[in-house]
Amino acid sequence: MTGPMLEYPQWLVTVAMVVGGAALLLLAARFGARRRGARLLGPRAPRPRADLLPWLALVALGVALVGPRIGTRVERSSALGADVVLLFDTSRSMTAGDNPPSRLHRARRAAGELLARLGAGDRVALAAYSGHGVLLTPLSSDLRALAELVPLLDDSLVGTEGSDLASGVQAALGAFAAERPRVLVVLSDGEDPLRRGVAAPATEAARVATRVVTLGFGSEDGSRIPDGDAWLRDRRQREVVSQRDAEALARLAEMTDGAFFAADRWGELDLDAVSASIHRDVAPTAGESVERSVAAVRVAPFAALAFALLALDTLGGLSRWRGLALGASALVMLGSVSSEERAIEAHLQARPDDARALLHLGIARAERGSHAEARRAFEAAALRARDPDLAATALYDLGVTALEERDLECARDAFFDALALRPRDRRAVYNLEWTLAALATRTPPPPSARPRPDPDAERQLQPEPQPAEAAGDPRPLTPEEARRWLESVEDDARRGLRSMGQRVPSSLRPSREPGW
Amino acid sequence: MVAAPAARFALVLVLALEAALGVAGDAGAQCRTQTRVEPARAFVGQRVFWTLEILRAVGVENVEWLEAPRFPSFRAAWLPGRVDPHPITRDGVVWRRSEERRALFAARPGELHVPGAKLRCGAESAEVSGATLEVTPLPDGAPQDFAGVVGPVRVVTRLEPDRIRLGESARFWVVLRGPGNLWAVPSPLAEDGLDGVDVFAERPATELDAGDDLVVRRTFRYQLVPRREGALALPPLRIPWYDPGAAAYRIATGPARTLTVGGTATLPFDD
Numbered sequence: 001m002t003g004p005m006l007e008y009p010q011w012l013v014t015v016a017m018v019v020g021g022a023a024l025l026l027l028a029a030r031f032g033a034r035r036r037g038a039r040l041l042g043p044r045a046p047r048p049r050a051d052l053l054p055w056l057a058l059v060a061l062g063v064a065l066v067g068p069r070i071g072t073r074v075e076r077s078s079a080l081g082a083d084v085v086l087l088f089d090t091s092r093s094m095t096a097g098d099n100p101p102s103r104l105h106r107a108r109r110a111a112g113e114l115l116a117r118l119g120a121g122d123r124v125a126l127a128a129y130s131g132h133g134v135l136l137t138p139l140s141s142d143l144r145a146l147a148e149l150v151p152l153l154d155d156s157l158v159g160t161e162g163s164d165l166a167s168g169v170q171a172a173l174g175a176f177a178a179e180r181p182r183v184l185v186v187l188s189d190g191e192d193p194l195r196r197g198v199a200a201p202a203t204e205a206a207r208v209a210t211r212v213v214t215l216g217f218g219s220e221d222g223s224r225i226p227d228g229d230a231w232l233r234d235r236r237q238r239e240v241v242s243q244r245d246a247e248a249l250a251r252l253a254e255m256t257d258g259a260f261f262a263a264d265r266w267g268e269l270d271l272d273a274v275s276a277s278i279h280r281d282v283a284p285t286a287g288e289s290v291e292r293s294v295a296a297v298r299v300a301p302f303a304a305l306a307f308a309l310l311a312l313d314t315l316g317g318l319s320r321w322r323g324l325a326l327g328a329s330a331l332v333m334l335g336s337v338s339s340e341e342r343a344i345e346a347h348l349q350a351r352p353d354d355a356r357a358l359l360h361l362g363i364a365r366a367e368r369g370s371h372a373e374a375r376r377a378f379e380a381a382a383l384r385a386r387d388p389d390l391a392a393t394a395l396y397d398l399g400v401t402a403l404e405e406r407d408l409e410c411a412r413d414a415f416f417d418a419l420a421l422r423p424r425d426r427r428a429v430y431n432l433e434w435t436l437a438a439l440a441t442r443t444p445p446p447p448s449a450r451p452r453p454d455p456d457a458e459r460q461l462q463p464e465p466q467p468a469e470a471a472g473d474p475r476p477l478t479p480e481e482a483r484r485w486l487e488s489v490e491d492d493a494r495r496g497l498r499s500m501g502q503r504v505p506s507s508l509r510p511s512r513e514p515g516w
Numbered sequence: 517m518v519a520a521p522a523a524r525f526a527l528v529l530v531l532a533l534e535a536a537l538g539v540a541g542d543a544g545a546q547c548r549t550q551t552r553v554e555p556a557r558a559f560v561g562q563r564v565f566w567t568l569e570i571l572r573a574v575g576v577e578n579v580e581w582l583e584a585p586r587f588p589s590f591r592a593a594w595l596p597g598r599v600d601p602h603p604i605t606r607d608g609v610v611w612r613r614s615e616e617r618r619a620l621f622a623a624r625p626g627e628l629h630v631p632g633a634k635l636r637c638g639a640e641s642a643e644v645s646g647a648t649l650e651v652t653p654l655p656d657g658a659p660q661d662f663a664g665v666v667g668p669v670r671v672v673t674r675l676e677p678d679r680i681r682l683g684e685s686a687r688f689w690v691v692l693r694g695p696g697n698l699w700a701v702p703s704p705l706a707e708d709g710l711d712g713v714d715v716f717a718e719r720p721a722t723e724l725d726a727g728d729d730l731v732v733r734r735t736f737r738y739q740l741v742p743r744r745e746g747a748l749a750l751p752p753l754r755i756p757w758y759d760p761g762a763a764a765y766r767i768a769t770g771p772a773r774t775l776t777v778g779g780t781a782t783l784p785f786d787d
Contacts, residue, residue, distance in 0.1 A: 101685035101739035105716050151719065265683070266714070266743070 007067025007297045009203055015062035022058050053313035057306040064302035073296040081121025082181040082282050083139055085172040086111050089188030090155050091130040091163040092232065093242035096189070098223035099267030106267025107187040107217050108150050114185070115147045117275040121282070125175040128153055129168025131160025138379070139175050163192040165252075169201035173208055174372040177358065177380050179349035181281035182210040185274075186252070189218035190245035198248050202255035208373075212256040213277050217263045218244035341365060355385035359394050366397070371405045382417070392422035399431060411435045546573045547637030548611070549644045553620070553630065557650045560625050561666040561697045562760050563730065565595075566618040568633075568644060571611035574603060576638040583634040585644065590620040590628065591697070595726050619730040621697050622651040658765055659756040666758045667696025671770035673753065675740075679776040682745050685716075686775055690736040690753060692768075698722065698734040704753045705738055713748060713775075714741040742777040749774055 006012060088111070094104040118124065123139040124146055136153075140146060169184065176182045184205055205212050222243035225232040232240045250260040259277040261269050344361045348354060362377030378398035385391035399414030415432035419425060548571040558564045566587070572579055600613040622628055628651050633644040654666070674689040690705065692698050699722045707715045716739040725731040742748055750773040759766050 097685065100683055100741045101716055105739060109716070151717075266741075 005069055007069060007207060007299075009066065011066045015065055019055075019059055019062045022055055026055050053309050057309035057313070060302045060306035060309065064299045064306065067297045067299055068302070069296065070298045071296050080283055081119060081123065082183050082278055083123050083125075083176055083178065084118065084183045084185060084278055085125045085127050085135075085139075085175045086114075086150075087133075087168050087172045087184055087186045087188075088126070088128040088153050089130070089163065089165075089168070089186070090128045090153060090157050091191075092155055092161065092225055093163065093189055093191050094217070095155050096218060096223040096225050096242045098219040098221070099217050099263055099265065103189055103217040103267065104153070104155060106263060107215070108153060110215060110263070110267070110269055110271065111150045111185075111187060112147050113271050114274060114278075115143045115150070117271060118143055118278070122278075123180075125172070126150070126153070127168060127172040127175065128158055129164055129171065130155070130158040131162035131167075132158065132164055133166075133168030133171030134158060135171045135174050138376075139177075162194075163188075164196075165192060165198065166196065166201040166204070169205055169212075170372070173205060173210060174376050176208065176210065177348075177361070177373075177376045178352045179345040180352075182208070183258070183278045184210050184212045184256075185278065186212060186214045186249070187217065188214070188249065189242065190214070190216055190247075190249040191218070191242055192245070192248070198252040198255070202252050205256045210256065211280075212252050212258040213274060214249035214253045214258065214260045215263065215269055215274065216244050216246050216249045216260065217267055218242065219265060220244055220246065341368070353384045355381045355387075355390055355394070358384060359390065359397065362394070362397055362401070366401050366404070371401050374401045375405075375410075388421040392418045392425060392428075395421065396425065396428050396431075399428070399435070403431070403435065408435055408439050412439060545642075546576045546640050547571060547579065547635060547642040549635065549642055551630075551645050551647050553647045553649050556648075557652065558622060559652055559654050559666055559758065559760055560622050561654070561664050561700065561758075562622065563667060563695055563697070564620050564622070564649060566592075566620050566630060566647065568616040570614050570616065570635070571604075571606065572614075572637055574610055574612060576612075578636065578638055580636050581633065582636050582641055583632075585616075585618070585633040586631050587618065587620055588628075588631070589623050589626075590630075591623060593619040593621075593724055593726060593730050595619055595730060596728075619726075620649075622649065625651045625653040627651070654758055655763070658758070659767065661754070662756040662758075662765065663702055664700045665694075665696050665698060665755065666760060667694055668759070668766075669694040669696065669698065669701075669755050669757045669768040671753060671755055671768050673750075673770040673773060675750065675773045675775060678774065679778070680742070682742065682777055685739045685741045688738040688740050688750070688773070690738075690770065692732075692734045692736075692755060694732060694757075695730055696732065696757065698732040701734055701755060703736055704755060705736065710740070710748070710750065712742060712744045714743065715739075716741070740775060742775060745777045747774050747776050 088104075088107060090104065094107065095102045099106040115124065120141070122143070123141050124143055125139045126136040126146060126149060128134055128136060137146065137149065165186070165188070169186075172184055202212065220243055222241040225240050225242050227233070234240050244262075246260070246262055252258075253260040259274075261274055261277075263269050341361060341364045344357050344364060347357050348361065351357065358377050358381035362374045362381060365371075365374035365377060375398055378394045378401060381394035382391045382398065385394060395414045395418035399411045399418060402408075402411035402414060412432065412435045415428050415435060418428045419432065422428065550569045552567050552569075554565050554567070566585075568585070570579065595617040597617060598615040603610045604613050605611070620630075628649045630647045630649070632646040635642045635644060654664070670693045672689075672691040672693065674691075676687050676689075678686070680686050688705070692701055703717050703720065705715060705717070707717055709715060718737040718739070720737075721735045723733045723735075725733065740750075752772045753770040755768040755770075757766055757768060758764075
């Protein structure tokens with residue numbers, strides 16, 4: 001495995017700046033002390049004591065903070081199934097015909113056949129990305145239902161153009177909650193016109209112990225991209241030729257201890273091998289376990305070293321900043337930010353339906369600022385809780401976390417559900433009212449340009465007599481009417497998926513960058 | 517063209533006279549309704565028409581549902597109502613006549629009942645009587661691939677292009693058209709149904725064309741990817757259906773098509 005060397009690379013720049021800044025401050029202080037000594041005592045003034053120990057402690061603390069991966073440790077898994085997210089690249093390049101009829105057709109077919117190969121213990125979720133990523137379904141063991149959804153994924157599913165793999169990976173990782181073998185299967189041509197690379201998504205996946213199995217569609221020769229009756233052209237009016245970026249897909253898999261499989265010119269893959277790769281960490285039978293070596297994150301030794309250095313340095317008297325540094329290093333040594341989460345996840349491995357543990361996991365994740373993961377945990381807790389009060393708490397927390405992410409619709413629904421279970425929850429009432437007020441001030445989306453024809457729905461007399469329902473207030477449906485209405489509604493799962501896919505994050509703005 | 521304004525003027529005159537003379541409807545009923553289901557006996561899945569005739573007294577403008585009609589155990593499709601432009605006289609009273617219509621498809625055998633409904637008619641309410649339909653199961657002897665379609669089916673197919681190179685794909689449409697319950701028809705072409713061809717089925721679409729009659733159109737779309745060169749015969753598709761008039765099962769067939777595959781496409785510039 002040639003995974004990332006650091007568990008928390010996002011801290012690297014900050015740590016380097018702090019350590020470098022501290023070194024400069026120390027040098028400046030030492031130089032100042034020498035000048036003052038020379039001015040007072042002349043050339044025979046003693047050299048000031050080198051303040052090296054605190055600086056070294058700071059370096060050790062910085063190393064601990066970025067989580068160096070040194071060596072390996074053995075991990076044992078007794079899970080009988082894997083949690084798998086199928087992440088579809090639905091960018092325009094996937095409509096290229098070098099895997100006829102198109103890369104996306106072949107990806108969907110491969111996914112369908114892969115679902116048929118997964119076992120009863122596996123749970124699968126669907127996700128897609130183009131200009132942004134979206135998790136379409138939660139993890140489900142109803143593989144047959146998922147297989148029916150797969151053919152509905154097309155290049156218009158996600159509302160924004162582009163190939164933002166990192167966003168797709170981030171959305172897909174939100175599906176994982178329990179501590180089971182996690183596999184992200186990326187079905188893509190790997191092409192990103194913006195060439196953002198795969199380091200960021202690989203690091204993100206590795207950080208949450210997720211292996212990425214990449215299935216590469218397309219060809220190295222490439223193919224033009226259909227654009228209506230013509231071919232897609234770039235700004236210079238040249239025909240765009242899309243090529244499979246096998247190198248990027250292979251690197252993404254390698255960095256996460258996964259595997260890369262390239263489709264042949266017909267878009268076919270060795271799906272038995274893909275399935276075996278997905279099940280690599282799955283115990284063959286109950287009672288057995290699978291062992292594998294994973295990178296060990298060494299935080300404690302460096303934190304301990306920092307602590308020891310500071311203790312040595314402070315034998316002569318504890319200055320304020322050294323005390324602070326000591327406290328910080330002790331905090332890091334005591335278990336770092338995610339130790340509580342890991343403990344809960346370990347507990348959930350044995351008892352995946354423990355709603356209270358899921359609730360605590362959500363709280364820990366929310367406190368860490370990982371809101372998407374927290375929401376998954378809260379949702380799981382609410383679904384599994386048998387105690388209505390516990391479910392209400394999970395839903396309330398879900399609403400609060402959704403508010404943190406400015407997802408007002410989700411927050412509204414969560415608070416509504418929480419109140420349904422615990423009607424006198426004043427906090428939920430207050431938050432719901434606040435959310436509804438916030439939603440009311442939001443500009444409504446434009447109406448659909450082409451409403452779905454609904455010929456089966458009960459329409460009333462026209463041109464006369466006029467229907468009472470159209471004129472007056474709607475009356476509640478009787479159970480029979482409700483049943484009939486449900487029967488008359490066309491079972492169009494594509495609408496639901498599209499609704500999910502069109503949820504564009506507010507941070508995204510229309511881009512002028514190439515978007516295939 | 518001259519006759520239309522004249523007729524309209526005559527109609528207004530008649531109505532004004534009727535209103536003045538007080539003969540527009542009897543004082544006790546501002547509306548009369550009559551429900552009928554045709555035919556009164558049907559098979560499961562067979563289309564029947566439910567018609568509500570509404571006679572309203574001249575001068576009554578406000579007619580609306582108090583209790584809308586319900587069709588439990590049926591799949592119901594709305595049909596445009598009919599409005600008689602001319603007043604009619606029945607039992608010595610002048611009425612304005614209109615019809616409310618539905619196409620119904622019974623979902624199960626047995627004596628199925630369409631409950632009554634209620635209309636607001638001017639200042640009064642009018643009851644709409646229920647109706648009963650005797651629904652019998654389809655007889656034995658159905659073909660193995662019979663999917664429950666009752667009523668005639670027309671099959672149209674289209675292949676485009678019909679000549680491609682190896683590595684390219686062709687689109688194949690199958691359109692079924694008829695007055696029956698065509699939404700019951702599954703994909704007539706299985707994904708592994710053509711030897712040497714990868715078949716990619718898209719989601720079928722069902723459209724209802726509600727006019728004087730109901731016409732159902734069900735469209736299946738496929739992408740065909742041949743895996744070898746030569747002339748690939750697409751066999752004629754068969755759609756079994758039941759003919760209630762002749763009490764017999766029949767087979768609708770679409771024409772056979774041939775997809776010619778020659779040469780190998782060179783990617784990416786495959787033309």
